[in-house]
Amino acid sequence: MSEVITNPKLATSAAAQPALTFKQSEALTVGVELELQLLNPRDCDLTRGASDLLALIARAKHPGEIKPEMTESMIEISTSIHSRYESLLAELLEIRGVLGCAAERLNILISGGGAHPFQHWSERQIYDGPRFKHLSDLYGYLAKQFTVFGQHIHVGCPHGDDAMFLLHGMSRYMPHFIALSASSPFYQGVDTAFDSSRLNSISAFPLSGTAPCVLKWSEFTDYFERMRRSGIVASMKDFYWDIRPKPEFGTIEIRVCDTPLTVERAAALAIYAQVLCRYLLVERPVRPGEDNYHVYSYNRFQASRFGLEGNFIDPVVQSHRTLREDVLATLEALAPHARELDATEPLRLLSTVAAKDGNDARWMRERYEHSHSLEELMWQASRRWGGA
Secondary structure, eight states: OOOOOOOHHHHHHHTTTTOOOOOOOOOTTTEEEEEEEEEEETTTOOOOOHHHHHHHHHHSSOEEEEEOOSSSSEEEEEOOSSHHHHHHHHHHHHHHHHHHHHHHTTTTTTEESOOSSSSOOOOOBBBBHHHHHHHHHHTTTHHHOOOOOEEEEEEEEEEEEEHHHHHHHHGHHHHHHHHHHHHEETTTTEEOOOHHHBHHHHHSSEEOOOOOOOOOHHHHHHHHHEETTTTTSSSSGGGGSSSEEETTEEEEEEEEEEOOHHHHHHHHHHHHHHHHHHHHHHHOOOOSGGGGGGGGHHHHHHHHHHHHGEEEEEETOOOOOEEEHHHHHHHHHHHHHHHHTTTTHHHHHHIIIIIIOOHHHHHHHHHHHHHHOOOHHHHHHHHHHHOO
């Protein structure tokens, strides 16, 4: 999230800023960002621990970045750039280890999951930083309600035209990522009946949804400049789209995933995006365009509401099948590309999720049925994140 221009006078200075330039990056490299929950071990509610945890971690050597997020009850970790699953997973495990040691010293638990099951948004404290204070002033109660937790996946693109092709080509598969990552069935103390309730919080923000369907980088920069000159946005961070270009990184950024309960699933989802992008670039199985978006909202809702059991409409041939069936069929089609990227293992893990184990929302509901305690559920989720 980033500062949004609210003073019309700033539109004039925005027009004088340099044009949007897409930084060239190596094709199909990947990076991951994960927003994590900080818990009080006494009752497993969210706790105000980000400042202390970040101060302690600042003295430790670790890969990637560990940063604050909107409220004191959350932090964000981000990896460096990777081309293969093994190195990405290894870095995530190392960051998890550093976090775990620091959190233990401060008597804090850390957990994945897309939303805390019973925290009350009104009790949250905005992180003490100019950007977060500005967002709180701008969005009011929505800022505290935005204490939800997502995984963002970056895939490298050599130039902007490739980024726009992949952004719109990947739109067909966003329900896959929603269903496979879903881990927020409980919110404000109740079962929401959604596998991913987190996405409903995202939809409340301006400029959420999908990017305009332009296929050339030059056309997108024209669109962006119009938005910037009008004073609506100051940077790309002001767009809350499900997928957005990230020109300063030279990537597309997938933003629909809940934070999984394990780093292994987070890494597998990132590699799924990598292999899908290779498939799209090499085989060109879809022709991006407006027609591909007419079922997008329906498929997105089905994925967040029903997870892998949701209905999926193919935007090209109009066929219906479950998301589980579409994920498994896609994974089968991706097998040759997975071999080229040494990605057979993470895609096998996701195949097991789709065919047998189910997503993290299913795991959470099953654990709750045993104990009927959301506190116990979050204790188990924190142990799952830690690798127990």
